[in-house]
Amino acid sequence: MSTAPSLSPRLQKVLGIDAPVLQSGMGGVAGSALAAAVSNAGGLGVLAALRLTADQVEAAIAEIRTATDAPFGVNIWLHEDVRNPVDAATIDDEVVSGSQAVMNGFRPRFDLPSRHDRPDSDADLVNAALEVMIAQRVPVFSAAIGVPEAALIDRFHEVGSKVVAMVATLDDATQAADNGADVVVAQGTESGGHRSYGTKHDRAGATGSSTLTLVPQVIDAVGDRVPVVAAGGIVDGRGLAAMLALGADGVLLGTRFVATKESLAADVYKTRLTTGDRTTTLTDGFTGQWARVLTSEFTERWEESEATALPGLLQASAGRDLFGAAKKAHDDQLQPLYAGAGVGSLKGIPGAGEVVAQIVAEAEDRLSNTGGRAS
Numbered sequence: 001m002s003t004a005p006s007l008s009p010r011l012q013k014v015l016g017i018d019a020p021v022l023q024s025g026m027g028g029v030a031g032s033a034l035a036a037a038v039s040n041a042g043g044l045g046v047l048a049a050l051r052l053t054a055d056q057v058e059a060a061i062a063e064i065r066t067a068t069d070a071p072f073g074v075n076i077w078l079h080e081d082v083r084n085p086v087d088a089a090t091i092d093d094e095v096v097s098g099s100q101a102v103m104n105g106f107r108p109r110f111d112l113p114s115r116h117d118r119p120d121s122d123a124d125l126v127n128a129a130l131e132v133m134i135a136q137r138v139p140v141f142s143a144a145i146g147v148p149e150a151a152l153i154d155r156f157h158e159v160g161s162k163v164v165a166m167v168a169t170l171d172d173a174t175q176a177a178d179n180g181a182d183v184v185v186a187q188g189t190e191s192g193g194h195r196s197y198g199t200k201h202d203r204a205g206a207t208g209s210s211t212l213t214l215v216p217q218v219i220d221a222v223g224d225r226v227p228v229v230a231a232g233g234i235v236d237g238r239g240l241a242a243m244l245a246l247g248a249d250g251v252l253l254g255t256r257f258v259a260t261k262e263s264l265a266a267d268v269y270k271t272r273l274t275t276g277d278r279t280t281t282l283t284d285g286f287t288g289q290w291a292r293v294l295t296s297e298f299t300e301r302w303e304e305s306e307a308t309a310l311p312g313l314l315q316a317s318a319g320r321d322l323f324g325a326a327k328k329a330h331d332d333q334l335q336p337l338y339a340g341a342g343v344g345s346l347k348g349i350p351g352a353g354e355v356v357a358q359i360v361a362e363a364e365d366r367l368s369n370t371g372g373r374a375s
Contacts, residue, residue: 007019007020007240007244007250007360007363007364007367008020008227008244008249008250010227010249011183011227011229011249011250014162014182014183014226014227015044015071015139015140015162015164015182015183016070016071016139017039017042017043017044017070017071018042019041019042019043019356019357019359019360020043020229020240020244020249020250020251020360021038021042021043021044021240021250021251021252021253021356021359021360022043022044022046022073022164022185022229022250022251022252022253023035023038023043023044023045023046023252023253023254023257023352024046024075024193024231024252024253024254024257025046025047025048025049025050025073025074025075025076025142025144026048026193026254026257026258026338027048027050027051028048028264028265029048029257029258029263029264029265030045030046030047030048030075030257030263030264031047031048031060031262031264032047032060032061032063032064032067033063033067033262033264034257034260034262034263034264034352035047035064035072035073036063036064036067036068036072036262037260037262037351037352037353038257038352038353038355038356039064039068039070039071039072040067040068040070040353041352041353041354041355041356041357042070042356042357042360043356044071044072044073044140044164045064045068045070045072045073045352046072046073046074046075046140046142047060047061047064047072047073047074047075048075048076049074049075049076049129049133050075050076050077050082050125050126051125051313052125052129053125053128054125054128054129054131054132057074057129057132057133058132058136061074061132061133061136061138071139071140072138072139072140073138073139073140073141073142073164074129074133074138074140074141074142075142075143075144076126076129076130076133076142076143076144077126077144077145077146077194078126078143078144078145078146078147078148078198079145079146079197079198079199079200079289079312080146080198080199081199081200081288081311081312081313082122082126082145082312082313083126083127083146084124085121085122085123085124085312086121086122086311086312086314087121088118088119088120088121088310088314089118089121091118091310091311091314095307095308095310096116096117096118096310096318097116098305098307098308099307099308099309099310099315099318099319100114100115100116100117100318101305101307102285102301102302102305102307103115103318103319103322104116105301106297106298106301106322106334107321107322109331109334110322110325110326110329112321112322112325115318115321118310118314118318119310119314119317119318119320120317121314122312122313122314122317130152133156133161134155134156134159134161137159137160137161138161139161139162140161140162140163140164141156141161141162141163141164142164142166143163143164143165143166143181144165144166144194144196145166145194145195145196145197145198145289146196146197146198147165147167147172147175147176147179147198148163148165148176148179148181149179150178150179150180153179153180153181154180157180162182162183163180163181163182163183164181164182164183164184164185164229165179165181165183165184165185166184166185166187166196166231166252167184167185167186167187167196167218168186168187168188168189168195168196168197168208168209168214169197169208169209169214170214170217170218170221172196172197172198173186173218173221173222173228174221174222176222177221177222177225177226181226182226182227183226183227183228183229183249184218184222184226184227184228184229185228185229185230185231185252186211186214186215186217186218186219186228186229186230186231186232186248187208187211187214187231187232187252188208188209188210188211188212188213188214188215188230188231188232188233189207189208189209189210189211189232189292189341190210190211190232190233190292190340190341190342191211191231191232191233191254191292191340191341192254192255192258192280192291192292192293192338192339192340192341192343193254193291193292193338193340194287194289194290194291194338195208195282195289195290195291200284200288200289200290200311201290203282203284203290206282206284206290207282210232211230211231211232211233211234212246214232215228215230215243215246215247215248216246216247219246219247219248223247227249227250228247228248228249229248229249229250229251229252230243230246230248230250230251230252231251231252231253231254232340232341233340233341233342234251234252234253234256234340234342235253235255235256235340235342235343235345235346236256236345236358236359236362237358237359237360237361237362237363237364237365237366238362238363238366239251239342240359240360240362240363241362241363241366241367241370244363244367245367245370251359253355253359254338254340255273255338255339255340255342255343255346256346256355257352257355258270258273258338258339259273259274259346259348259349260349260350260351260352260355261349261350261351261352262351262352263352266327266330267330268330268332269332269337270349272294272332272337272339273294273337273339273343273346274346274347274348274349277295278294278339278343278344278346279294279295280292280293280294280295280339280340280341280343281293281295281299281303283299283302283303284309284315285298285299285302285303285307285309285315286298286315286316286319286323286335286336287309287313287315287316287336288309288310288311288312288313288314288315288316289309289313291336291338292338292339292340292341293336293337293338293339294332294337294339294343296332296333296334296337297333297334298333298334298335322334323335323336
């Protein structure tokens with residue numbers, strides 16, 4: 001589908017997409033149907049492979065290829081504590097008990113027993129998924145929460161795959177370009193979901209730079225070598241027009257695509273993103289990694305507790321019973337509802353293809369009325 005190649009000819013040339021709109025690879029949300037819908041509309045749809053087995057990744061790739069002939073991506077984290085899982089036995093007892101104490105305060109709501117044990121160590125799923133992506137020659141490898149090393153990028157390039165690297169700092173942007181990434185996504189602090197750092201920072205460090213601050217810096221640093229895509233607080237065509245005028249080659253959206261028909265997100269999640277109070281906060285209480293989510297009873301209690309989160313994704317494993325029960329009960333206060341700072345502008349739950357078309361049309365209209373994008 002040719003939507004508006006003139007908006008970003010460089011991104012179109014590198015990724016083969018007509019609309020300069022990339023969909024974020026959001027775990028538990030971005031399945032094959034969402035990825036295919038975005039790609040069929042001219043953007044880059046992305047499958048989330050985190051915590052999927054190799055067989056599940058391969059099956060999902062096959063589903064996307066059945067649904068679209070357009071380019072698509074597969075996303076996975078490269079965080080050092082996720083790619084090389086932490087041994088749960090090495091975690092300090094006080095860290096385990098402190099984390100479980102917060103969750104024990106909520107478990108009675110679902111008649112769950114109190115827990116004081118440490119979770120089992122996570123399986124090594126990341127490297128297995130990477131091997132599947134390479135074997136399947138996916139059009140785009142979407143790397144997040146860690147800069148892909150040059151050797152890994154070379155392996156993808158050898159099979160004809162492009163590499164998109166999401167970063168949250170200027171240093172990581174430079175490293176990604178130096179390592180051979182084809183596109184760099186600059187993630188501002190307004191972004192929903194997890195911070196794209198390869199190692200965990202304290203809360204102040206995880207907050208990072210705003211989109212309007214980081215994107216121009218990344219453009220100045222690597223924009224002459226690779227296309228730069230902006231991410232963080234962007235939910236509509238106004239945001240795309242603003243980022244193109246700033247010099248970016250396109251945008252990456254997450255929150256807007258969560259609230260679409262093809263998203264795997266639960267109905268209560270989609271409703272919370274489009275109605276009522278949508279205040280967001282940063283927390284590491286759900287997964288162990290800093291993420292922007294809708295404020296809830298859990299985020300408030302977690303922050304008040306000053307507990308230390310378990311490393312890697314072991315925090316999510318420790319709370320799997322609680323978070324799973326909350327999701328089953330449609331309880332929006334005790335499950336992670338990832339959302340960017342622009343969530344307050346969301347209205348309705350359209351199809352993902354409609355989102356891409358509307359964003360591009362609105363951006364074209366705004367740019368034509370203001371003299372076009374920056375060169």
